[in-house]
Amino acid sequence: MDQIQHKFVQVQGLKHHVAEIGAGPKVVVFLHGFPEIWYSWRHQMICLARSGFRAIAPDYRGYGLSDPPPVPEKTTFGDLISDLLAILDFLEITKVVLVAKDFGAKPAYMLALLHPERVLGVVTMGVPFIPPGPSQYQKHLPEGFYISRWREPGRAEADFGRLDAKKVVRNIYILFSRSEIPIAAENQEIMDLVDLSTPLPPWFTEEDLATYGALYEKSGFQTALQVPYRSLDEDLNITEPVVEAPALLIMGDKDYVFKFPGMEDYIKSGKVKEFVPDLDIIYLPEGSHFVQEQSPDECVLISNGLKRCNLGTLESNSDADEDAKDAFVSLWHFIADLERSRNVEPLSLDEAFELFCSGISSYGPYWDHVLGYWRASLEFPEKILFLTYEEMKKDTASHVKKLAEFMGCSFTLEEEEEGEVQKIISMCSFEKLSNLEVNKNGKHRADTSFAMKNSVFFRKGEIGDWANNLTAEMGARLDDIMEQKLKGSGLKLPR
Incomplete structure (x- = not known):
């Protein structure tokens, strides 16, 4: 972890935190999900840097160590895309491979659609390409569906406000690592779905939790609730949502996202390839929604995506005592x-x-x-x-x-x-x-x-x-x- 360097980039009127390791022209940019920050990519960043890549992981505006926007409730996915472009320009990087987790898939794919000349390829985990337009999931799920609750202004703020930031992150990690969609009963809030006796996932340590907790204590959850949850229906004026760049989707078989109405069929039937024709899909039998932290060795799987983007691949080193x-x-x-x-x-x-x-x-x-x-x-x-x-x-x-x-x-x-x-x-x-x-x-x-x-x-x-x-x-x-x-x-x- 000490090898990873940290800097702040002043663009778009905000100071953005960027974690970075490695050097050279082969650049991989990691985009986090929720409730994550750059730290969720720590294993993969070090692995890629050892193989000759430059690995970069920003915190979105209002997340982690990055400045919050002046009016968090007006933040959009468009802002995240503009921020990313500005950061790349500041760092004088012209082309990248994007590796994204969870809702990070949206800015990754939108950037590939809006600025294809900047994106060599896209690797996503936990969430596939989803065509622009109004979200359909709420129509087919109960009122207690966690996204429905968190889209409602004030509802999640009151729910989260009963706990400190560390406990909120703990509860969400536990909920999202399960294979079922978090859905609360009418007289429950989402945080009530986890009690204090529920253990953390075995791959998520107390040290990890403390790191996340401290950073969300600083940033709060206001921007994180706005993007992604309250910006899902944002119109980015994309009329032909077909991604030409090579892409890779890594899904854990036990990821709760498969339980979203129609999602499993959309992915496994190949319908997703109507929008991303050059897409490979890898399924991890025991994988949850947090595959990059649950199974850090999936760095080798990311290498398959880099290979398809003509950025080379990773190999496991052999013993150093042989011809x-x-x-x-x-x-x-x-x-x-x-x-x-x-x-x-x-x-x-x-x-x-x-x-x-x-x-x-x-x-x-x-x-x-x-x-x-x-x-x-x-x-x-x-x-x-x-x-x-x-x-x-x-x-x-x-x-x-x-x-x-x-x-x-x-x-x-x-x-x-x-x-x-x-x-x-x-x-x-x-x-x-x-x-x-x-x-x-x-x-x-x-x-x-x-x-x-x-x-x-x-x-x-x-x-x-x-x-x-x-x-x-x-x-x-x-x-x-x-x-x-x-x-x-x-x-x-x-x-």
């Missing part, structure tokens, strides 16, 4: 298997190779990852032991003993004579581990939306298998890159 060619091939097979299991078309080998050679990877360029551990092992030899896979395969026994010594658990002479070293080698061999029942049929993170088969972590374990996947020219190119990047470090990796 770069074998490391890349193992990584490519792993990511490809993972994406196919989620019905996502993986990158071709050639596409992934170009990105790898360009230094695009989830934790930064591969060579920087290697050098980081190499240099740390020289500075702190008692804390970091640097090994290569090739060395361990060549002389496994001596390296097992070296590891034991490093961990302060050296083998005794008696243990060595009794064959304990060989027993450990056998027990930890590729063949033994890959054939364990848990690794053949078990799942990693089984109770999350990112469950994956343990078997995807096992492929061949063979040194030099890269030659079965890469051409000699590709191998030589990667060798040359590694030699150049490691020059002067004293580190020599296999090639």
Whole structure:
């Protein structure tokens, strides 16, 4: 979190708070929902910055640390769009990919419609593109529907006013993380739907709540109730609501938004593609309305949207102790298997190779990852032991003993004579581990939306298998890159 920088941009007569991390021409702008602020994107911003992107997350006017508008009850979605354009102009950014959550989908898509020359693509979570015009949901839901209540001037203010800001945010997070639409009875208010004994969602910490609570204590909820809830029917004079930019929609299967009348059919039948023809949709089986906080690893899914916008993609970094060619091939097979299991078309080998050679990877360029551990092992030899896979395969026994010594658990002479070293080698061999029942049929993170088969972590374990996947020219190119990047470090990796 300390890596994220904070600045204030004076535009549109207001001081706007902007969180930012990373540098370069590939810019991703994150738009929050309610009851969120820039902080809801903290995980994704850091992840993208490590992969060479510039990640920016503003607080809307009247939210978080941004100034409130002079007359909050007159704030519109048009204001949010104008603010965003002014911020981009101030920062001298011409083109962006927009990643939006909840009602942030509206300004994201409206900006893509009104200023298509500025938007390379759109990724939304929890809310699809919804055509401009009067909201229809209230006609088909009871009077106690939370949006109906919050659209009524004074109703939510009185309801929220009974609690401090932290408790209001707590209650809304609990309500919105459920799979049912919050609807109050005639003699209830929305805040009455949660009692003090109801626990927070397991992925939402007290520290997170304190952060949100403190910022909403500062900003209040006046602007947040105006936009989105009291501005839903705003007319932005869009006559042809067809988005040409490539787009991605990420929906949790347990998102309460699916319960809005007609919403599930609109999304799953493909009707939404009448308005966004170049749209991909990803469903997260255990996902709630807060997928970016519930499952921060969905940063990998955002990468699919960036790939479609020609901004590159993210890759999970491999171990830093392996020939770069074998490391890349193992990584490519792993990511490809993972994406196919989620019905996502993986990158071709050639596409992934170009990105790898360009230094695009989830934790930064591969060579920087290697050098980081190499240099740390020289500075702190008692804390970091640097090994290569090739060395361990060549002389496994001596390296097992070296590891034991490093961990302060050296083998005794008696243990060595009794064959304990060989027993450990056998027990930890590729063949033994890959054939364990848990690794053949078990799942990693089984109770999350990112469950994956343990078997995807096992492929061949063979040194030099890269030659079965890469051409000699590709191998030589990667060798040359590694030699150049490691020059002067004293580190020599296999090639």
